[in-house]
Amino acid sequence: MTRLLLQAGPFAVQAAWLSDGELTAYDALPAGSLPWLGRRYLGRVAQVEAALRAAFVELGEALQGLLPLAGAGLKEGMTVAVEVVREPEAGKGPLLAPLPDRVIAGRAAPARLAAPEPVEALLRAFARSDLTEILVGGDTAPWRALCRRHLPDLAPLIRPSEAPFADSAIEEAIFALLAPEVALPSGGRLVLEHARAMTVCDVDLAAAARQGRSAVAATNDEAALALARAMRARDIGGLLVVDFLKERGRGAGERLRGILRGATADDPGQPRIGSLSAFGLLELTRRRQRPPLAWRLGEPCPHCPGGRRLAGWWLAERAAARLRGEARHWPGRALTLSAPPDVVALLATAADRLPACELRAEPGLARDALSIGPR
Numbered sequence: 001m002t003r004l005l006l007q008a009g010p011f012a013v014q015a016a017w018l019s020d021g022e023l024t025a026y027d028a029l030p031a032g033s034l035p036w037l038g039r040r041y042l043g044r045v046a047q048v049e050a051a052l053r054a055a056f057v058e059l060g061e062a063l064q065g066l067l068p069l070a071g072a073g074l075k076e077g078m079t080v081a082v083e084v085v086r087e088p089e090a091g092k093g094p095l096l097a098p099l100p101d102r103v104i105a106g107r108a109a110p111a112r113l114a115a116p117e118p119v120e121a122l123l124r125a126f127a128r129s130d131l132t133e134i135l136v137g138g139d140t141a142p143w144r145a146l147c148r149r150h151l152p153d154l155a156p157l158i159r160p161s162e163a164p165f166a167d168s169a170i171e172e173a174i175f176a177l178l179a180p181e182v183a184l185p186s187g188g189r190l191v192l193e194h195a196r197a198m199t200v201c202d203v204d205l206a207a208a209a210r211q212g213r214s215a216v217a218a219t220n221d222e223a224a225l226a227l228a229r230a231m232r233a234r235d236i237g238g239l240l241v242v243d244f245l246k247e248r249g250r251g252a253g254e255r256l257r258g259i260l261r262g263a264t265a266d267d268p269g270q271p272r273i274g275s276l277s278a279f280g281l282l283e284l285t286r287r288r289q290r291p292p293l294a295w296r297l298g299e300p301c302p303h304c305p306g307g308r309r310l311a312g313w314w315l316a317e318r319a320a321a322r323l324r325g326e327a328r329h330w331p332g333r334a335l336t337l338s339a340p341p342d343v344v345a346l347l348a349t350a351a352d353r354l355p356a357c358e359l360r361a362e363p364g365l366a367r368d369a370l371s372i373g374p375r
Contacts, residue, residue: 002130005164006122007137010350012317013118014165015126016174023173025233027122028297030313035121036087036094037289040113041065043096045078057082057096060110067096079109087290090196120146127151135161137324166325171318175368177234178294178310182226188219190226194292198239201227205245216245217252224256228263228271235296237269237288246280256282309367315339316346319370320354326372327355338362338371 005016010031017025029035043057046064055067055074059082067074067082074080086095107113116124123146134157136143147155165171176182182190187206192199203223205216227242244256253276264271267286274283290296298308319339326335334356337347341361348359358375 001132002128004126004131004134005137005161005170006119006134006143007165007321008119008142009138009317009320010353011313011320011346013122014317014321015122016165016170017126017128018170023170023177023233024229025126026174026177027125027235027293028314028317029118029122030311031118031317033118034115035118036084038114038116038121039084039094040099040115041082041084041096042107042109042111042113043067043080043082044109045074045076045080048074048076056093058110059094060112063088063093065094065096066092067098081113086288089291119143120150123147124150127154129153131157134158135164137161137164137321162328163321163324165318165321166328171322178297182230184219184222184226186215186219186222188222190223190230192230192234192236194236194295198241199236199292201240201242203242203244216247217255220244220247220252220256221259224259225263228260228267231264231269231271231286232267234293235290236292237286237290240284240286242282242284244276244280244282252276253282260284312342312346315343315368315370319343319347319372320350322370322372323355323357327357330374333374334358335372336360336375338365339369340365340367343370 001020003018005014005018007014008031012028012031014028015026016023041059043059043065045055046058047056048069049055053069055069056064057067057080059065065082065084067080081099082096083099084094085097088094119142123143131154134143134154136158140158140160144155144158147158180192182192184190189204191202191204203220205219223244230236231240256276257273260271260273269286271284271286276282295308297311297314299311301307301309319337323335323337336358338360339347339362341363344359344361347354357372
């Protein structure tokens with residue numbers, strides 16, 4: 001069974017894809033935000049860079065994007081209708097694609113023409129033909145209306161659910177997607193580290209494992225499968241470099257490439273897999289439209305310059321989901337919720353949309369700490 005969980009809460013819009021009960025994809029967008037992908041602008045060409053075969057396009061809002069020329073024949077000062085196909089990241093503006101044959105009357109460039117709502121963006125991103133059920137938390141009307149307009153075949157699959165993201169197993173699976181390590185069945189691990197130019201992936205053998213050839217090969221095979229799942233579930237794109245365990249003999253590289261090719265055959269990110277080097281490194285690329293999931297659900301850390309921590313809006317939405325579940329578990333009981341101060345402050349702004357509870361700000365709690373129970 002393939003299920004899609006959807007929830008438009010006070011702080012975030014969430015979507016999760018479950019295949020036979022296993023979380024295989026997740027995303028969340030801040031409530032009220034305007035997703036980048038799919039935004040449309042009427043821009044003005046600010047500069048043509050022949051060496052890059054691209055043009056910088058003024059989009060308004062103190063923003064410039066990069067538009068590959070591809071024989072477009074653009075000149076400085078020209079007006080062009082464009083769409084965002086990759087989000088801005090690390091000081092770089094968004095990547096643009098032209099909107100062919102678009103004539104915009106009565107608008108002066110630069111100007112934003114359209115932007116998808118969070119609910120529309122997530123529904124389009126997660127819609128698939130093999131869905132069997134869509135569970136929606138809260139009001140189903142906006143989701144049904146969107147399906148009728150854009151994805152009519154999915155509308156009959158929508159079912160109401162009081163708190164689809166209150167399940168502790170789903171919460172644990174989401175946190176696992178944000179962790180840098182992936183546990184392997186043999187006891188080894190795959191470690192993922194996101195750098196500015198690439199994602200570095202390291203394969204470690206289990207401490208208690210036999211150091212024989214079969215143990216090394218088995219761990220590498222498990223890591224290749226885990227990497228294929230992680231790239232898609234965590235939305236990792238761009239260049240990836242994998243440091244596999246060194247194997248003796250020939251054929252290891254082709255075997256691992258074959259595993260990766262098979263496991264990523266239906267990946268919409270279209271991974272391209274390189275060859276295994278003499279040092280056991282394998283390079284691959286995956287289409288990158290946005291930063292990885294862990295980065296998107298984070299925010300700059302005020303205590304560690306250059307570092308990131310889980311975003312307050314996401315933690316507040318997680319707390320709201322848990323609170324709905326606890327309110328069902330303790331009907332009629334007064335509840336108390338304890339969380340870090342900034343999370344509690346956000347929850348207080350939407351108290352009228354949450355089950356009644358006493359909010360307690362606890363400065364000493366860990367960033368992801370959350371306690372809910374009866375008084």
